[in-house]
Amino acid sequence: MNPAPQTASSRDSVAPAAATLSLRAVTRSFAGRLVIGPIDLDLEPGAVCLVEGANGAGKTTLLRLAAHLLAPSSGRCRNAGLAVYVRPGAGARGEQSVGQALDWAYRTAARRGMPPDDALDLVGLTVPTASVVAALSAGQHTRLAMAIALVTGPALACVDEPTAHLDGPGCAGVVQAVAALAAAGSAVLVATPVPDTLDCPADAYLRLRHGLLEVPP
Amino acid sequence: MSTARIAFSIARRDVSLELSGREASITVLPFVAALMMLAGLGLGGQGPVLSAAAPGLVWLVVLVSAIPLARGVAAAERADGCWDLLRALASPTALLAGKLAALWLWLLIAWAVASMLAVALLGAAWRPEAAVAGVLGTFGVAVTTVVLGVLLPHGARRPGLIAVLLVPGAVPVLIAGTHLAAPATSGLPWALLLASYDAISLITAYAVFPALLEE
Numbered sequence A: 001m002n003p004a005p006q007t008a009s010s011r012d013s014v015a016p017a018a019a020t021l022s023l024r025a026v027t028r029s030f031a032g033r034l035v036i037g038p039i040d041l042d043l044e045p046g047a048v049c050l051v052e053g054a055n056g057a058g059k060t061t062l063l064r065l066a067a068h069l070l071a072p073s074s075g076r077c078r079n080a081g082l083a084v085y086v087r088p089g090a091g092a093r094g095e096q097s098v099g100q101a102l103d104w105a106y107r108t109a110a111r112r113g114m115p116p117d118d119a120l121d122l123v124g125l126t127v128p129t130a131s132v133v134a135a136l137s138a139g140q141h142t143r144l145a146m147a148i149a150l151v152t153g154p155a156l157a158c159v160d161e162p163t164a165h166l167d168g169p170g171c172a173g174v175v176q177a178v179a180a181l182a183a184a185g186s187a188v189l190v191a192t193p194v195p196d197t198l199d200c201p202a203d204a205y206l207r208l209r210h211g212l213l214e215v216p217p
Numbered sequence B: 001m002s003t004a005r006i007a008f009s010i011a012r013r014d015v016s017l018e019l020s021g022r023e024a025s026i027t028v029l030p031f032v033a034a035l036m037m038l039a040g041l042g043l044g045g046q047g048p049v050l051s052a053a054a055p056g057l058v059w060l061v062v063l064v065s066a067i068p069l070a071r072g073v074a075a076a077e078r079a080d081g082c083w084d085l086l087r088a089l090a091s092p093t094a095l096l097a098g099k100l101a102a103l104w105l106w107l108l109i110a111w112a113v114a115s116m117l118a119v120a121l122l123g124a125a126w127r128p129e130a131a132v133a134g135v136l137g138t139f140g141v142a143v144t145t146v147v148l149g150v151l152l153p154h155g156a157r158r159p160g161l162i163a164v165l166l167v168p169g170a171v172p173v174l175i176a177g178t179h180l181a182a183p184a185t186s187g188l189p190w191a192l193l194l195a196s197y198d199a200i201s202l203i204t205a206y207a208v209f210p211a212l213l214e215e
Helices: A059-066 A098-108 A116-123 A138-152 A168-183 B003-021 B023-042 B047-072 B075-079 B083-089 B092-122 B128-151 B158-169 B171-181 B187-213
Strands: A006-008 A021-030 A033-043 A048-052 A074-079 A083-086 A156-160 A187-192 A204-209 A212-214
Touching (some): A021 A059, A033 A059, A033 A074, A033 A212, A048 A168, A059 A074, A059 A083, A059 A156, A059 A187, A083 A138, A083 B083, A098 A138, A098 B003, A098 B083, A116 A138, A116 A168, A138 A156, A138 A168, A138 B083, A156 A168, A168 A187, B023 B047, B047 B075, B047 B092, B047 B128, B047 B158, B047 B171, B075 B083, B092 B128, B092 B187, B128 B171, B158 B171, B171 B187
Parallel strands (some): A006 A033, A048 A187, A048 A204, A083 A156, A156 A187
Antiparallel strands (some): A021 A033, A021 A074
């Protein structure tokens, strides 16, 4: 029997909203081995859900299922609108400039997100926009990945271990980016193995252990 | 944003990436030039033999060129962590169309360079039907390459597998393209064969592409 679905609502919400993300009895197996599930989870627009879990607990699998990048082995996964999966070092080709990568994502997402310059300011990426992505440091690339998520204006942002490679101000930039996404109405699912590195106000805190979601004590 | 606009955006991005990095140009164009020049030596340097072999040689070069170009469909995107963003922002149809347009352009360039070298170095006769073959044939090869490029992004022996699957799969293009460009052949049946190959490839790609994207 599945436990009752975990639901994350925005702190400001006064009435139930249609869920941006709805997972029902979702499982995923790899090579016949059950890695995650069954999972029940609802995320409402503007809600931030922080999922902690040890390495190998299934965090990335959960986020990729939520973003529709991975098909569930069983169960039902629905999300309303654009879902992006963000991880450090992803989102831009090495040959692109920072400006090209952001402009392309912004235009292709129909300019519904934050303008690129504002996104760069928010995440604290101060390199010139003509800088080639391949020349960025790991931390700068992580900030760029968050900026790309911001410019796409997603309905759901699945953010995987966003503080990897980041210094203190970089972590603060991630927290601001998550808050900005939520303020713009995006549901945000953040996964981290070390919650202490991410001082991120969230509407729900969950723990993923042995492929199952639970509410930490 | 409509499917067509997103597809155009993806194709334009791929062209822009090529202008920035010149990966395909550096990989493919010297290879095309070297192969056409070496073929002249390998075939004995006799004019009639070279001009007779030139049309088939052009299409062999195009097919082999598609193997390194297949990396740009998904493997290079995955290596840089961009595949997930592409899948999020583009529908399967838009992704197929965008990648197809860019790959078609590279194959057309490879075909054009190979054809010019065939005329200049091997003494091949130029026929207008060859241009029809170039447009139709490279389109079919591009469709097949996009499908295989998505199908095999995880394979450790990816280039070898693509070669094994692509070259036999594109045999109709090799045969029809060669006959269309060769003198003293009736062009229409071969052009119809190429058009049929393109249509079947495109319908198949459209049907299977969403499933190929699933992990």
